[in-house]
Amino acid sequence: MNDKLQARERRAGPIPWQAALPRPGKDTLVAWGMVLPALIGFAIFYAYPLLQAVRTSFTDWNLLSAPGWVGWSNYVELWQDDKFWHALKITAYYVLLNIPLQTALGLFLAAAMDRLLRSVALRAVVLFPYLLSNVLVAMIWLWQLDPTLGWVNHALDAVGLSSHAYFSDPDESLLTIAGVNIWRHMGLVALLFLAGMQSIPRDLYEAAAIDGASEWQMFRRITLPLLRPVMVFVLVTSVTGSLQIFDTVAVATAGGPAESTRVLVYYIYENAFSYYRMGYASALSVVLCLIMVLYTFVQMRLLNANQSDLA
Amino acid sequence: MKKQHIALALLLAGASGASHAAEEIRYLLWDAAQKPAYQACAAAFEQANPDLKVKVVQKGWGDYWTELTTGFIAGTAPDVFTNHLSRYPEFVANGQLLDLAPLIARDKLATNVYYPGLYEAWSRGDQQYGLPKDWDTIALVYNKAMLKDAGVTPEELRELNWNPRDGGSFGTMIARLSRDEAGHDGLSPDFDPKKVKVRGFQTSGAGGMSGQTEWSHFAVSNGFRYYDGPWSKHFNYADPKLAETLTWLADLSKKGYSAPLSDVSKLGASALFAAGKVAMVPDGAWMVGWYKDNARFEVGYTLLPAGPQGRATMFNGLADSIWSGSKHKEAAWKWVRFLGSSDCQSIVARSGVVFPAIRDLTETTLEARRAKGIDASAFVEMTQAKTFLPPIADRASQINTVVLSAIENVLLGKAEAQPALSAANAKVNEIAAK
Numbered sequence: 001m002n003d004k005l006q007a008r009e010r011r012a013g014p015i016p017w018q019a020a021l022p023r024p025g026k027d028t029l030v031a032w033g034m035v036l037p038a039l040i041g042f043a044i045f046y047a048y049p050l051l052q053a054v055r056t057s058f059t060d061w062n063l064l065s066a067p068g069w070v071g072w073s074n075y076v077e078l079w080q081d082d083k084f085w086h087a088l089k090i091t092a093y094y095v096l097l098n099i100p101l102q103t104a105l106g107l108f109l110a111a112a113m114d115r116l117l118r119s120v121a122l123r124a125v126v127l128f129p130y131l132l133s134n135v136l137v138a139m140i141w142l143w144q145l146d147p148t149l150g151w152v153n154h155a156l157d158a159v160g161l162s163s164h165a166y167f168s169d170p171d172e173s174l175l176t177i178a179g180v181n182i183w184r185h186m187g188l189v190a191l192l193f194l195a196g197m198q199s200i201p202r203d204l205y206e207a208a209a210i211d212g213a214s215e216w217q218m219f220r221r222i223t224l225p226l227l228r229p230v231m232v233f234v235l236v237t238s239v240t241g242s243l244q245i246f247d248t249v250a251v252a253t254a255g256g257p258a259e260s261t262r263v264l265v266y267y268i269y270e271n272a273f274s275y276y277r278m279g280y281a282s283a284l285s286v287v288l289c290l291i292m293v294l295y296t297f298v299q300m301r302l303l304n305a306n307q308s309d310l311a
Numbered sequence: 312m313k314k315q316h317i318a319l320a321l322l323l324a325g326a327s328g329a330s331h332a333a334e335e336i337r338y339l340l341w342d343a344a345q346k347p348a349y350q351a352c353a354a355a356f357e358q359a360n361p362d363l364k365v366k367v368v369q370k371g372w373g374d375y376w377t378e379l380t381t382g383f384i385a386g387t388a389p390d391v392f393t394n395h396l397s398r399y400p401e402f403v404a405n406g407q408l409l410d411l412a413p414l415i416a417r418d419k420l421a422t423n424v425y426y427p428g429l430y431e432a433w434s435r436g437d438q439q440y441g442l443p444k445d446w447d448t449i450a451l452v453y454n455k456a457m458l459k460d461a462g463v464t465p466e467e468l469r470e471l472n473w474n475p476r477d478g479g480s481f482g483t484m485i486a487r488l489s490r491d492e493a494g495h496d497g498l499s500p501d502f503d504p505k506k507v508k509v510r511g512f513q514t515s516g517a518g519g520m521s522g523q524t525e526w527s528h529f530a531v532s533n534g535f536r537y538y539d540g541p542w543s544k545h546f547n548y549a550d551p552k553l554a555e556t557l558t559w560l561a562d563l564s565k566k567g568y569s570a571p572l573s574d575v576s577k578l579g580a581s582a583l584f585a586a587g588k589v590a591m592v593p594d595g596a597w598m599v600g601w602y603k604d605n606a607r608f609e610v611g612y613t614l615l616p617a618g619p620q621g622r623a624t625m626f627n628g629l630a631d632s633i634w635s636g637s638k639h640k641e642a643a644w645k646w647v648r649f650l651g652s653s654d655c656q657s658i659v660a661r662s663g664v665v666f667p668a669i670r671d672l673t674e675t676t677l678e679a680r681r682a683k684g685i686d687a688s689a690f691v692e693m694t695q696a697k698t699f700l701p702p703i704a705d706r707a708s709q710i711n712t713v714v715l716s717a718i719e720n721v722l723l724g725k726a727e728a729q730p731a732l733s734a735a736n737a738k739v740n741e742i743a744a745k
Contacts, residue, residue, distance in 0.1 A: 062405060063380060063383075063384050064380070064383055064384065064402075064405035064406070064407055065405050065406065142577070146577060146578070147573060147574040147577070148570075148574050148575075148578070148583070148588075149578070165571070165573035165574060167577070168572075168573035168574070168576050168577060169573045169723075170719075170720075170723060170725060256576075256715070256716070256719060257572075257573065257576060257719045257723060258716050258719040258720045258723060258725060259716045270712065273377055273380070274708045274709075274712075275706070275708055275709050276380070276401065276405070
């Protein structure tokens with residue numbers, strides 16, 4: 001409890017660095033100097049392409065002929081395009097299949113590693129799937145889950161369970177892709193949570209233990225609330241990453257079977273590189289970007305991401 | 312000073328002379344099995360034209376079209392490339408292909424040496440966008456041992472008929488060749504469709520807008536037509552004749568005579584056939600080499616069954632096209648002319664990989680295959696059936712996505728054929744009309 005008391009005292013008194021604030025000059029210059037390299041990279045590789053994409057979304061560019069200005073017509077078409085709404089729906093389903101389970105499993109693994117099994121080797125093993133490239137992961141599972149040649153179905157057959165078509169059945173394909181990505185990302189999420197857990201002062205747990213709290217109560221009352229900033233970071237990065245799901249779909253199902261996995265980014269890819277409709281693909285990308293910005297904003301607001309209960 | 316000038320001039324002359332001697336044409340194709348034959352053509356071409364060089368590059372079908380498109384934009388596309396009927400309309404619409412008609416007229420090239428229909432498939436109005444290089448048809452591929460075990464003679468197999476109601480004698484043959492794990496054939500009342508060891512027949516998948524090896528021969532032999540003709544903006548996918556054909560195919564899976572589409576969509580029917588799990592599959596002429604290398608049993612080729620409107624097969628032909636952005640157009644034309652000539656096509660014929668577009672070389676190809684123990688004459692016989700080209704249309708890739716998804720739903724048993732196809736056809740016509 002010592003840290004918390006100190007923190008409270010500090011908050012009450014004058015904050016030392018505040019006095020030094022109105023002094024732009026050397027420090028500001030140094031700060032900008034340090035930010036500059038990142039800023040240049042951001043401008044060249046993010047801001048400029050983003051502006052270009054926004055501009056392209058108002059044209060009918062097809063890659064091969066000169067673009068012509070078409071105003072808002074791509075956006076009007078998008079609003080009326082049932083394939084866009086279908087892709088958006090599929091993407092939303094995917095996020096719902098992917099995130100809750102992935103976050104819960106990551107949290108469980110992190111808690112287990114923090115409180116019960118403090119082994120470095122175990123942490124490495126848990127992170128391993130994340131070190132493989134997306135394409136490789138998709139290939140590995142494609143073979144393992146092949147309906148006729150994969151060992152998973154052979155194993156199910158051997159114990160008398162019914163086999164599945166996984167990626168090739170429209171009812172199972174999206175769930176299978178979600179499962180593969182949960183397998184791949186769970187370890188990273190766990191590691192992020194673990195880092196957050198280790199910044200929680202140990203004496204809180206000691207005090208709780210003396211008061212007779214169970215492991216579950218400590219998790220509920222101490223770990224979870226103090227993990228909030230990490231939770232926000234994990235949710236924002238994993239949800240936006242999940243909204244952008246593409247590689248696994250491109251390798252394993254190509255949007256099929258029967259459009260059951262045509263997620264938004266795959267639909268963008270098809271428009272750009274199969275139908276040569278760069279303008280329309282850009283409009284779709286701009287909309288996806290806005291959805292992600294909106295989500296991030298709401299998420300940060302809802303969970304007060306900027307404040308920690310420890311400070 | 313003067314000496315220096317002369318030296319410089321000599322140097323420049325030498326440099327430009329050297330670069331002139333090495334004028335290089337880049338040639339792109341997708342089939343790795345055909346690369347050696349075209350490499351041999353390139354060697355013969357270079358010998359006849361010492362000032363030209365041909366670089367043959369192969370890129371798999373999966374990356375081929377992306378590679379080409381990005382090359383068009385970046386200005387690095389190959390001068391000459393193998394082109395496909397379903398893809399070239401998009402390139403024509405965007406001005407990426409060189410019109411060969413003026414060059415053909417200038418050089419008075421004979422274009423009647425090719426199989427009828429091949430040359431015309433690459434024309435739009437007075438323009439010509441490719442010179443034919445090969446052709447293919449579809450035939451029925453079968454496992455000889457399995458048919459012998461069932462007491463089926465090759466003559467019997469040649470004479471089968473088919474209809475979408477009960478499958479005709481072809482449908483009975485499929486049932487007869489199917490075997491469950493207990494050894495019952497598909498005609499037996501004890502046949503267990505859940506535990507099938509050998510499927511009588513297998514189609515590869517949904518096949519998209521053309522259904523080349525999958526359903527086109529059945530549907531067309533039943534009276535189906537894709538559209539009113541090449542470049543038409545009106546499609547007929549809602550035709551009940553297609554719906555009943557697909558319903559028949561979907562029912563084969565329900566009865567256990569074919570594997571469910573979800574089990575074959577990743578590997579294709581040919582892999583199941585080579586694994587000895589299927590007795591008969593329809594496949595294209597370009598696949599005979601693959602079956603030779605991958606099936607550890609004797610493979611036979613015979614005619615497809617005759618449908619209510621007779622026997623039918625898709626007759627597809629590839630061509631070589633020149634990129635409109637090529638910096639070596641004259642040299643590229645020389646190479647394309649050579650590719651389309653009997654000098655190069657007889658090299659291809661002797662390799663036995665594909666049937667060259669020039670009619671007189673068919674026998675040479677058959678002989679080359681016979682020497683490898685393959686009787687591919689069924690593919691040539693199929694040219695005498697009712698033949699049709701794959702659909703040639705603008706915005707084909709968008710149309711393909713719509714049709715593919717509808718047919719997948721039907722073959723997976725997730726949708727009724729007629730409503731699914733009617734809805735898809737409305738969308739297709741909407742896309743085509745744009």
